[in-house]
Amino acid sequence: MRGFPGHLLPRAFFEASPEMVAPRLLGKLLVHRIGTGLLAGRIVEVEAYLGPHNDPPDPAAHAHRGLTPRNQVLFGPAGHAYVYTIYGRYFCMNISCEIEGQAGCVLLRALEPVAGADRMAANRGLDAGAPVRMLASGPSRLCQAMSLTRISHNGLDIASAASPLEVRDDGFTPGEVMVTARIGIKHAVDWPLRFALAGHSCVSGPRGRTATAFVPSKIPSY
């Protein structure tokens, strides 16, 4: 990844509870190296899903009922990709958190394209001139745009410099962050675990959604 801005986020960044990691991921870069090419986007929207060791447990999380073949990555070390199939035809991309043995993850819901936007559009079946917000606004659109699949990417260590998939910090400082309930779930529908850059055009969902001001406190640097 030499030549690409910023530095690789270390595993320690992810070894905390998802509700702490999630807002800290806003403004970071998701980078996917494909052959000689590069796809990258700034993370503008995320959701936290808590492990079953929490009290009360998070009934919306895949890890809610313990370890299964599908969710085993979530119980492994932090900083690994959890990519799963949803509704038969799409994928969603998460990053595992906590220490090994404890589950928890952050769902990546939207990116602002930074590199390879034309290729993202092609991946999404759109013209090169398509509106930027159509490229990676939504968890499965994000996977389509970034060419992420369960078979190829589930379990990848994204905190390794050898990985084709990384999260990098280029020094971007987020402005106001909004917090809302998570989208598309049927349980714990009002837990405030969705975080997004306020007013950013690439955030998914209806605009003008109810938002609360939120200021992350004591964010360590990595």
Next chain:
DNA sequence: CTGTGGATTTGCT
């Protein structure tokens, strides 16, 4: 702008 329904695989009960 809003609301509705279909596509289609996977994992767990």
Next chain:
DNA sequence: GCAAATCCACAGG
């Protein structure tokens, strides 16, 4: 068997 952390097309106001 059925529910699911989605997206898209299409109908109607």
